[in-house]
Amino acid sequence: MTIDPEKEQSNSSSNTNNSIWQTVWENVQILVIAVILAFIIRTFIAEPRYIPSESMSPTLETGDRLVVEKVSYYFHPPQTGDIIVFEPPTQLQMQGYEKEQAFIKRIIGTGGDIVAVENGIVYVNNTPLEENYILESPNYNLDSVQVPEGYLFVMGDNRNNSNDSHIWGFLPEKNVIGHAIFRFFPWPRIGSILSTIN
Numbered sequence: 035m036t037i038d039p040e041k042e043q044s045n046s047s048s049n050t051n052n053s054i055w056q057t058v059w060e061n062v063q064i065l066v067i068a069v070i071l072a073f074i075i076r077t078f079i080a081e082p083r084y085i086p087s088e089s090m091s092p093t094l095e096t097g098d099r100l101v102v103e104k105v106s107y108y109f110h111p112p113q114t115g116d117i118i119v120f121e122p123p124t125q126l127q128m129q130g131y132e133k134e135q136a137f138i139k140r141i142i143g144t145g146g147d148i149v150a151v152e153n154g155i156v157y158v159n160n161t162p163l164e165e166n167y168i169l170e171s172p173n174y175n176l177d178s179v180q181v182p183e184g185y186l187f188v189m190g191d192n193r194n195n196s197n198d199s200h201i202w203g204f205l206p207e208k209n210v211i212g213h214a215i216f217r218f219f220p221w222p223r224i225g226s227i228l229s230t231i232n
Contacts, residue, residue, distance in 0.1 A: 083119055083136065083214070089190035089197065090138055093117070093167050093227065099219035100227070102212035112186060112207060114158070116141045117214040117227055120188075125202040136211060139188035139198050140167075143181045151176035151200065156189070167191055176200050186210075 085098040143149040154171030172193040185204035190196025
């Protein structure tokens with residue numbers, strides 16, 4: 035029995051081509067699955083965020099990178115003390131901010147709470163807050179306001195350099211993107227983020 039060298043070479047070449055295409059197809063499938071998973075995770079579970087300003091200093095500094103989780107708010111509403119990322123409300127969009135230009139602030143009051151600022155102290159329901167996380171006491175006063183149901187009153191920890199509810203009013207809960215829980219950069223400051231009000 036004689037073996038045709040050309041036929042054997044042709045079969046070998048065909049097998050090599052099939053193997054290459056099979057590898058390419060498997061890689062494409064892996065890539066598609068990875069993209070779908072990344073989309074699902076970013077949309078419904080968690081996403082990274084970058085801090086562009088000093089409005090949350092000293093808790094968060096310009097350039098910090100955070101993990102913002104979205105799962106907990108499927109089970110309970112945002113809580114006082116949470117540091118949240120949110121889409122700018124209508125009041126800010128009317129000032130020229132884009133809907134995609136997310137803000138980050140701390141929740142001071144939720145629906146039904148009465149918030150006021152007097153002589154450098156923030157009051158919620160006539161109780162002064164002990165705020166060891168802020169940069170400095172606010173140098174402005176705010177007459178008592180009651181937060182409507184379905185809304186939040188938010189402030190930056192850098193009270194005197196923050197575009198927040200004391201300027202533009204209440205934040206609709208529906209604008210909340212998620213809860214900032216962990217800083218993963220820079221390395222020396224890695225860790226969970228303080229999210230309580232005393």
